Amino acid sequence: MALTEIPDPVAQELESDAERVASRRGVLIALPSWVYLTVFFAVPLVIVLVYSFATRSSTGLTRLTGWNLDSYRRLFDPLVAEIAMRSVVLAVATTLICLAVSYPFAYYIATRAPKWRNLLIVLVLIPFWSNFLVRTYAWRIILGSDGPLAQITEALGMEPVRLLFTNSAILIGLVYGYLPFMVLPLYAALERMDWSLVEAARDLYADGWTAFRKVTWPLSRPGVIAGSILVFIPSLGAYVTPALLGGARTTLLGDYIVSQFLAARNQPFGSALSVAVMSVMLVAVIVYFRSGAKNL
Amino acid sequence: MTDSVVLTGVTKRFGDVLAVDDLHLSVADGEFFSLLGPSGCGKTTTLRMIAGFEFPTSGSLTIHGEEMALNPPNERPVNTVFQSYALFPHMTIEENVGFGLKMKKLASADIAQRVKRTLDMVQLSHRAAASPSQLSGGQQQRVALARALVNEPQVLLLDEPLGALDLKLRQAMQVELKDLQQRVGITFVYVTHDQDEALTMSDRIGVMSDGSLLQVGGPQDIYEHPRSRFVADFIGEINLMPAVAADRDSVKLLDGQVLMAAHGAQPGQAVTVAIRPERFTLYRPDDELPSGRSSISGKIIRRIYHGDVFVYDVETAEGLLEVKEENRPTIEIFEIDAPVTVTWNPSAATVIED
Numbered sequence: 001m002a003l004t005e006i007p008d009p010v011a012q013e014l015e016s017d018a019e020r021v022a023s024r025r026g027v028l029i030a031l032p033s034w035v036y037l038t039v040f041f042a043v044p045l046v047i048v049l050v051y052s053f054a055t056r057s058s059t060g061l062t063r064l065t066g067w068n069l070d071s072y073r074r075l076f077d078p079l080v081a082e083i084a085m086r087s088v089v090l091a092v093a094t095t096l097i098c099l100a101v102s103y104p105f106a107y108y109i110a111t112r113a114p115k116w117r118n119l120l121i122v123l124v125l126i127p128f129w130s131n132f133l134v135r136t137y138a139w140r141i142i143l144g145s146d147g148p149l150a151q152i153t154e155a156l157g158m159e160p161v162r163l164l165f166t167n168s169a170i171l172i173g174l175v176y177g178y179l180p181f182m183v184l185p186l187y188a189a190l191e192r193m194d195w196s197l198v199e200a201a202r203d204l205y206a207d208g209w210t211a212f213r214k215v216t217w218p219l220s221r222p223g224v225i226a227g228s229i230l231v232f233i234p235s236l237g238a239y240v241t242p243a244l245l246g247g248a249r250t251t252l253l254g255d256y257i258v259s260q261f262l263a264a265r266n267q268p269f270g271s272a273l274s275v276a277v278m279s280v281m282l283v284a285v286i287v288y289f290r291s292g293a294k295n296l
Numbered sequence: 297m298t299d300s301v302v303l304t305g306v307t308k309r310f311g312d313v314l315a316v317d318d319l320h321l322s323v324a325d326g327e328f329f330s331l332l333g334p335s336g337c338g339k340t341t342t343l344r345m346i347a348g349f350e351f352p353t354s355g356s357l358t359i360h361g362e363e364m365a366l367n368p369p370n371e372r373p374v375n376t377v378f379q380s381y382a383l384f385p386h387m388t389i390e391e392n393v394g395f396g397l398k399m400k401k402l403a404s405a406d407i408a409q410r411v412k413r414t415l416d417m418v419q420l421s422h423r424a425a426a427s428p429s430q431l432s433g434g435q436q437q438r439v440a441l442a443r444a445l446v447n448e449p450q451v452l453l454l455d456e457p458l459g460a461l462d463l464k465l466r467q468a469m470q471v472e473l474k475d476l477q478q479r480v481g482i483t484f485v486y487v488t489h490d491q492d493e494a495l496t497m498s499d500r501i502g503v504m505s506d507g508s509l510l511q512v513g514g515p516q517d518i519y520e521h522p523r524s525r526f527v528a529d530f531i532g533e534i535n536l537m538p539a540v541a542a543d544r545d546s547v548k549l550l551d552g553q554v555l556m557a558a559h560g561a562q563p564g565q566a567v568t569v570a571i572r573p574e575r576f577t578l579y580r581p582d583d584e585l586p587s588g589r590s591s592i593s594g595k596i597i598r599r600i601y602h603g604d605v606f607v608y609d610v611e612t613a614e615g616l617l618e619v620k621e622e623n624r625p626t627i628e629i630f631e632i633d634a635p636v637t638v639t640w641n642p643s644a645a646t647v648i649e650d
Binding site (some may be wrong): 194196197199200201202203204205206207208210214215218219 | 347348349368369370374375376378379380382383384385386395396399400443444447
C-alpha cells in the first residue's frame with residue numbers, strides 16, 4: 001500500500017489534477033456537439049423567445065422595441081383554443097391508436113426466437129428508407145377520390161370511400177408516420193422483460209390476462225411512456241401530414257404557427273404560439289415521466 | 297404412503313429434440329425428492345411440466361390422484377421457487393408474498409396475517425415494505441420461498457434455488473431448507489445439478505441423463521450402489537476398472553486377477569468394477585494385509601493435500617486409481633514414487649453391467 005504513505009495534501013492535489021485533466025478531456029470531446037446545439041438550437045430558441053415579446057409593425061415587420069405581452073394575450077382567443085383542442089384530440093387519438101396497434105406487435109416480436117426479432121425490427125424500419133414527404137404523397141394517392149381505396153370499396157358495391165382532406169386522413173397519416181416510434185421503445189421494454197416473472201404470476205394462480213395486467217403491463221410501462229411521448233409530441237405540432245392530407249379545411253397548431261410567420265406575417269404572435277406549445281409539451285413530459293417513474 | 301406426483305410415460309419433444317423420454321416416476325407425499333443430472337438432461341423440463349409451464353407431448357401426470365398434464369399453472373396445487381427467484385420488482389416484499397393469496401381472492405385481513413406469519417418463518421418480517429432489489433441474494437431466496445409456501449401448496453417445486461448463492465450461504469440454506477421441509481411437511485421436488493446438495497437434503501434422488509431417469513433411490517443407495525456407469529461417475533468420485541464376470545461372486549480383471557465382488561451378470565459378460573476412492577486403504581508392499589481384503593499393487597505418482605484428506609493417484613496394472621485417505625494423526629503419508637498396495641473390502645466394489 002505505497003499510496004497511503006503519500007501525505008494527504010499531496011495525494012489530494014494529485015487527485016484533483018487527475019480530475020481536472022479528465023474534465024478538460026470531457027469538454028473537448030463534447031465541444032462539437034456544444035457548438036452545433038448552441039448555433040442551431042439554443043440561438044434560434046432565444047430568437048423565438050425574444051420575438052414573442054416584440055411588436056408587429058403595420059407593414060408586417062417585427063420591431064424589437066416596445067416589449068409587451070400582447071402576443072401572449074392573444075393566446076386566449078377562442079379561435080386559438082379551438083385549434084389547440086383539435087390538435088390535442090388528434091395527437092391523443094394518434095398516440096392511443098399507435099399504442100393499441102404497436103403493443104401486440106412489439107409483444108409478438110419480443111417473444112420470437114432471437115434470429116427472427118432482428119428481421120422483424122428491420123421490417124418496422126423499412127419505411128424510413130424513403131422520404132417522409134414522398135410517403136405522405138403516396139397516402140394522397142391511396143386515399144384520393146380515384147385511389148385504390150375508393151376503387152376497392154366501389155368494386156365491392158359500396159359507396160366509394162373518400163377520406164382525403166378529412167381529419168380521418170390526417171389521423172391515418174399520423175399513425176402511419178409515427179408507428180415505428182411507438183414500436184421501438186415498446187419492443188425494447190418487452191425484449192428485456194424477464195418472462196419468468198410472468199410464469200411466477202401464473203404459478204401464483206393468476207390467469208393469462210391477470211398476469212399481463214399485474215406483471216407484463218406495469219413492467220413494460222417505461223416503453224409505453226417513451227413511445228407515447230415520441231408519438232404525442234410530433235403529432236401535436238405536425239405540419240406536413242395535415243398540410244398534405246387534411247387540405248385547407250381544418251387548421252391545426254402546426255399550420256396555424258406556419259401561417260402566422262408566412263401568410264399573416266405576425267412573427268411575434270407565431271413566436272408566442274411556439275413558446276406556449278413548447279412549454280405545455282415540456283410540462284406534460286415532466287409530469288408523465290414523474291407519474292411513470294414512481295413504479296419503475 | 298400415498299403418492300403425491302405421479303408421472304407415467306411422460307415424453308416431451310421440442311421440435312426434433314427429445315427433452316424427456318418416457319419418464320416413469322412417483323413421488324410420495326411429504327417426501328423431499330431431488331431430480332439430479334447435468335444441464336440439458338431434462339430435469340428442469342420435467343419440473344416445468346409438473347408446474348404447468350410445459351405440457352407433455354404424451355403421457356400422464358397426476359397430482360394427488362388427479363390428472364393434471366394439461367392444466368394451466370394457475371389450476372394446479374403446486375408452487376414454484378424459481379432459479380432466478382423471479383420476485384416482482386415493482387412490488388414490495390409483502391405484496392410479492394401476498395400475490396398468490398390475493399389471486400385466490402382471500403380476505404385482505406387473512407392475507408395480511410398469513411403473509412406476516414410466513415415472513416416470520418423466514419425471518420424477514422422487518423423487510424416487509426422493502427423492494428426486492430434492496431435485499432441480498434440470500435434474503436431474496438427466502439422471499440421466493442415464502443411467496444410459494446404461504447399458499448400451502450400440496451407440492452413445492454424448486455428449480456436450483458441455491459445456485460446463485462455463494463458456498464457458505466448455500467450450505468447454510470441446505471440445512472435450513474431441509475428443516476423447513478420437515479416442519480411444513482410439504483412434498484418438495486427439487487431440481488439440481490449439484491450432487492452434494494442432492495445427497496445432503498433428499499429422501500430420494502432420481503438421476504437423469506439425456507431425458508431418461510437412470511436410477512431412483514435413497515442417497516446412500518445411489519452413492520453406494522450405482523447401477524450404471526453414468527450414475528457412478530456423476531455422483532462423487534469413483535474408480536472404474538473394466539472386467540469380465542467370472543462366477544457369481546467374482547470378476548476377472550483384464551490382467552487376469554480374480555476379485556471377489558457380488559454381481560448378477562452372466563459369466564463371461566463384460567462388466568465394470570466401481571470403487572469409491574475413500575474405500576481404498578494404502579499399505580506398504582511389505583505390510584501384512586488383514587485377511588479377506590482384495591488388493592492390487594502400484595506406485596504413487598501424485599499426492600494432493602486437501603486439509604481433511606490426502607488424495608493419491610496410484611498407477612496400477614488396471615490404470616490410474618484415485619485413493620482418498622483421511623488425514624488422521626496415525627496414518628502413514630506416502631511419498632511420490634513409493635510402491636504401495638491398494639486394498640479394499642470386497643463389499644466396497646460395485647459391479648456395473650455394461
